[in-house]
Amino acid sequence: MMLNLIGAVIAFVVIIILIRKQFDFGLSLILGSIILGVFSLQSITVYDIPKAILEATIYHFDDQPLQSIVYSFDVHRVYTGTVELAVLMTLIYVLAKCMQDTGAIKKLIDSLRTIFSKGGTIGIIPAVYGLMPVPGGALFSAPVIDEEGDKYSLDKNQKNFFNVWFRHIWFTVYPVSSAMIIICSKEFSNIQVYVLVFANIPAFIASVFIGFILLKKFVKVVPGQVDSKRDYSGLIYLLPTIVPLFFYGFLWFFKFSQIRSFVIGVVFSIILVGFITGTSFKKYLYIVKKSLTLKFVLVIFGIMIFREMFQVSGANVAIADIINTLPFPALLVIIIIPFILGILTGYNLGAIALSYFLVEPFFGYTGLNIVGLTSIVFISSLMGYLISPIHLCNVLSSDYLKTDTTRMYKIFIPAAVSLLILQTIFVMIWFK
DSSP states (O other): OHHHHHHHHHHHHHHHHHHHTTOOHHHHHHHHHHHHHHHTTTTSOTTHHHHHHHHHHTBOOTTOOGGGGTTSOOGGGBOOHHHHHHHHHHHHHHHHHHHHHTTHHHHHHHHHHHHOOTTHHHHHHHHHHTTSOOTTTHHHHHHHHHHHHHHTTOOHHHHHHHHHHHHTTTTTTOSSSHHHHHHHSTTTTOOOHHHHHHHHHHHHHHHHHHHHHHHHHHOOOOOOOSOOOOOOGGGGGGHHHHHHHHHHHHHHHTTOOHHHHHHHHHHHHHHHHHHHHTOOHHHHHHHHHHHOOSHHHHHHHHHHHHHHHHHHHTHHHHHHHHHHTSSSOHHHHHHHHHHHHHHHHOOHHHHHHHHHHHHGGGGGGSOOOHHHHHHHHHHHHHHHHHHOTTOHHHHHHHHHTTSOGGGGHHHHHHHHHHHHHHHHHHHHHHOO
């Protein structure tokens, strides 16, 4: 078992180095999976490597040997879950880009500026941009926050903190996010998305409370209201971000799977954006086509392949045995590992994909149920990712505001750790 343990360590190191070098995350995971498989050949066969890849993506063998697939292909064993998840992630990105490129987000922000005052726009603007789950999205709101922050005499580090903090404020409860969908999928915790949303509500409330307490603390100057007329017309552009949630609830009643319900809802939202913005069909079709990318297909395939290889190789058991000998409570291990991987990868989805199967063997020693434990893994990885110096939002926002992530750590780290502690206490009380 020692070789597969060494392989797991090398695979993790290679994946993290490649991520830090901005190499494609999906390809990094696939490469790490192959490394792990090769180092595990003392306990598995050569055929188990391609078999694990196929099991994770398109076909369930059960006890059927790999060699027999050519002669006894069973259409009922074809697995579409990974493909459906990849399609959903791609469509969510397309929706975000369509809202950006059609000006829907800008019109929404313009309306919100007339509604909120006394510094409220400092929180609302990045929060609205946070509804667009695109990598580095804090860059979109950075110019607006820079301008708004000057009105309230905020320094560049305070602007940077508020831009990043409020952008991610929805992540704890937003069902149409890649990290939440993946951790709730049947390959991971296998719970309903809305169950996790409910479990994460205290973290959401805490994030809002922390953000606005700090906003009140740092906003020293409140300019007079220039125009008291409120414009609600732009609020219609919130609809495309909400519609998939209604589709999920409605189609779940008819026994549709979580993923398929969201796929249908997001497709409808993409159509809706074109309709309510009045964009010409030709131009909108161009925007949609330009937004299509294989990046998220590779990411989802990479996650599922790595997960399968991790289990097939037995590395998860070997690592769990070692961690189990350490003098730490199981719950502390479940908190720390996702948090550290969130910092190291700067990628919430990646931190979940890498950490979940490392900490899963410790679930039974905590006395907590799967919902509470899933919430802790999710929030812990999210907080690590949030403060990571290689988190793309931190990098781009800091670059635009001419500062760096570490300069806001005296605000950032206490805020993130406080939120994680509060959520953990809630889980320990409620999810026994």
